[in-house]
Amino acid sequence: MGKKRKEIILKNVLMQLTDEAGVASKLKELGIPTLDKEGNFRGIKPILQDIRETDVKK
Numbered sequence: 884m885g886k887k888r889k890e891i892i893l894k895n896v897l898m899q900l901t902d903e904a905g906v907a908s909k910l911k912e913l914g915i916p917t918l919d920k921e922g923n924f925r926g927i928k929p930i931l932q933d934i935r936e937t938d939v940k941k
């Protein structure tokens with residue numbers, strides 16, 4: 884996979900994490916915010932950490 888393709892994939896993932904109607908909405912339902920109090924993206928590491936720490940049953 885080329886560098887440009889990886890950049891596009893990463894951009895799409897980040898856009899979904901900040902889209903309140905998409906993935907961000909589902910994470911919010913689980914108590915995992917993607918935005919901070921000022922409305923800025925929290926970052927991928929803190930979000931992934933929250934996901935790891937959340938006990939989610941299917």
